[in-house]
Amino acid sequence: MKLRKICKIIIYLFIITIAAILLIDRWISHKTSPYIYTSIDDLPKRSIGVVLGTAKYVRTGVLNQFYTYRIQGAIDLYQSYKVDHLLLSGDNALRSYNEPITMQRDLLKAKIPLSAIHLDFAGFRTLDSVIRANRVFDANEFTIITQEFHCERAIFIALSQGIQAQCYAVPSPSEMKMVRVREILARIGAFLDVYILNKEPKFLGPMLPIIQEDNLTEPSQKVESLSNNSSSAPAETSNR
Template sequence: MKKFLKNIFTFFLLLFVAGIIFILWANYSMKADTEDLMSYQTAEAPETKTGLLLGTSRTLDNGQPNAYFDNRIEAAWELYKSGKIQYIIASGDNSRKDYNEPEDMQQALISKGIPEDHIFMDFAGFRTLDSVVRAKEIFGQQKIIIISQKFHNERAVFLARQNDIDAFGFNAADVNKYAGFKTNVREYLAKSKAYLDLLLGVEPKFGGKKILIP
């Protein structure tokens, strides 16, 4: 019995160690693959018809403004006013009636001066994978600039490239490391899951009718 328990313990220990190694490898590999495909500088972004703005909540659980949201809006505005992009796909979660990331982003972008008819909302961007693939399959974009924080863009650009999309990441300003600690820890797991999704052939939850961007 003791030998059996020892073998079980050894098995789970090895499984745990393998999991840690996979997480570290996935994060290192994804960062290395996308290092030259993103920038904080507007001048370094290619001229592209469409930017893909990835969603997050407008406010935190305590009701305070979400710096991730505000910084992404500012980054999208910088790209638009510089002429690097002409249109924006605001892609996010709208799984509840009282929660609408695309609409929140649209309103924030309009308040910055971007015309409403230059903003397209994707209400089924429940995950980064969904947002990226739907930009191609639903909105017909083969080339995009993805707008989010650097840690998120690493995963988004990687997924886009794996789905034959010519993608560049424009990095919004980061949130200080203390405020973003939980988010960054969660991202380590998210990058690992992105690799698993590719291996398992996971697809977006929803399709839909094609939407034409002029």
């Protein structure tokens, strides 16, 4: 009898936990939807676009579509005069794995001028990328560039910090089931980071305003000293 009661309590706690997880997931989607755009024509202009990093290739060596869509989205926004500067924020775990440098190379190939490109080597997580864009690169109103599901988490973090960000949602690959599951868990982590743990970025450092760097040849190199401080492993998908 006692065992049955314990089992019931465990089942009830499990149901409550699952319900709470799903509720937080839906609440984040609802809270952030007014700040997410899928059409370039509808997207308000901002001086700075923040591209959230991911690996260019998955572990099998296949080109990562999450990466491809984000880079193309950044190119489209710049060429449509929706942003003047692109802040490339990502991980740089190894000398051979450097998300910001990889993104920069592909943008330069697309004829985006070096003067419009800025690198953040300490964007280890979405939280780091969003908060550093504000506190390190002095951007308060900016456009985040990533997939829609990722937009929701990024905007949620921005809103919690009083940052006036919006997001341009680029297309997602067709296979999204496992990514969606990981995203739900990532949102729970973001919720805990924001409301319980008061998580801060791994690195902050001195202020490096992007807008005041217009006349510098390579402004993004100011933060290159951070590129050797990372010990995290490369991500296979976008759900960092």
